[in-house]
Each structure stands twice: as structure tokens, then as C-alpha cells.
Amino acid sequence: MMNSVDKRTRATLFRARLNQAMQDSAMTQSELARRIGVDRSTVSQLLGGSGARLPNAHVVGACATALKVSADWLLALSERPESISDLLATSFSMSEAPRALIDEQIFEWHREAKGYKIRHVPATLPDMLKTTEMLEWEYAPHLGRTSKQAIGASQDRLTWMSASHSDYEIAFPLSELRSFMTASGYYKGLSRDIRRAQTQKFLDIHAQLYPRLRVYLFDSHKLFSAPVTIFGPLLTSVYLGQYYVTFRDSARISAFTNHFDTLVREAEIPARDFARFVTQLSREEGL
16 A cells, blocks of 8 residues: 555655656657657656656656556556456457367466365266266257367366366255256256266265365355356356356455355255265166
């Protein structure tokens, strides 16, 4: 916080930051004067002197716009030189979410976050835990003739993600697993053979990767979560269906992390009991 500095110090910082911004943008005094609509001598006065007087708000704002920095930074009211629009552009974005398994954007985020803990609430069952047959059943109707290529490419990426040095925490509703086991709701029409093989895949991956991969089941009657992935401290992506909404500012990433931690803390089935519960539920359904 720098809003408690006296006027003389603020004026000194303004001159220093104005000079720094001009150097960073390779802008001469004459060019800045032309852009803000003043004489070159006025710019010289802004950069020189040792008094406590600051220019008026119009001049400060014009300088900030011309140099693509924030007026608050020039006036030593902020330590961030970016403008508000630039801050928003880097902290919040939307991108298309194609119905294509692990698309290139998601894969790029995973590569960017390699080595960090990745927390994930999937829209259905977690893609990285699915069998080829399950992926084909789920995605082939949407991908048509390209489904085999898309699934093959996605499995390569899922294999990379599984072999990376990231820790994965996955949380999804207990009701989602029950719907899958009973072939009801979203999973209506899913054959017993696919469900049986998929159940075994759950158990095999859990045995292979736990505790680096931890799966939690929460009660959707008590808690709700939109599909979201938190890529360590780097970014959070919320899945809306056709779009990803992505946040990179630390405050929002922290808020989503706290939300995920609540899902883990309140989980009906903790990660250590996931395999036991899957085995029990599959036996109840005759799988």
C-alpha cells in the first residue's frame, strides 16, 4: 500500500515512473507531448523539478493512456503498472470448449501446470479414468467419423497426464457414480459389459496411482459444484458446456481452491475408501 506517502514523495515517484514508462515504451518527450496534446516543454516540466506539485488529473490520465499504464501506478497509488483493462484481460477470459474429450486448450493448461497439484470436478465421470469403450459410447455420437482419431489422441494425452509429476485430486457427486453403476439418467443404455470393464478400470488406476491420484465422492444433496479444474496456483477453469471461463488472479484461484477443499473435507467417501466403495457398489449391482 502506497497511499500514505506525502505529496513530495508522491511527486518524486510520479516523475520516476513517468520516465520509466517512457523508457519502457521507447517514447520520446516530443512523442508523448503530441499524444497528450501539450507542448514539449510541459513534458520536460513533468519529468524535471523537485517540488511537491503533481499535474492535474487530465494530464495524468492522458499520460497513462499514451504509455499504456495505470494512472494509479503513475501516482504511486498502486504497485501494478498495468491498466485496469489489461488486468481484467489477463485475469479473466473465455474460450470455446469443443466436445472433443481432452481438447488442445485443456491439454496446454495441464502442461503449463506440470508439477503442481491439479484439482478437478468433472462434468460426468472423470475422462482420465475412462476405458476406450466408455469414451466411444460417450463421445462417438458427437464426433462422428472422427471419433476414433479424437479418442486415440485424447488417450495419449490422458496417459501423459497420468505419468506427469502432478498430484491429482478429483471430486464428483456420489450420485454420478450410482447413475453409472445402474445405467440410469445420463448413462441410460450403457451396457453391462462396458460398466463392468469401467469399474475394473477405476480399481486398476486407483491401485496404480493412489495416493498421487485421489478420488473423493461428495453428496450432491449437501454440496454443489459446477465442473471446474484448478491448475495449481496458475489458473482456474470453469466448464460451461460451450465455453471455459478462466481466471488467473490469485484471489479467485484461492476462492475456488477453498471451494474444492470443502468438497474434499465434506466428502461422503474419502479417497482412501474409494476402491472399497466402488467394489461394494459394483457387487450390489451385479457387476
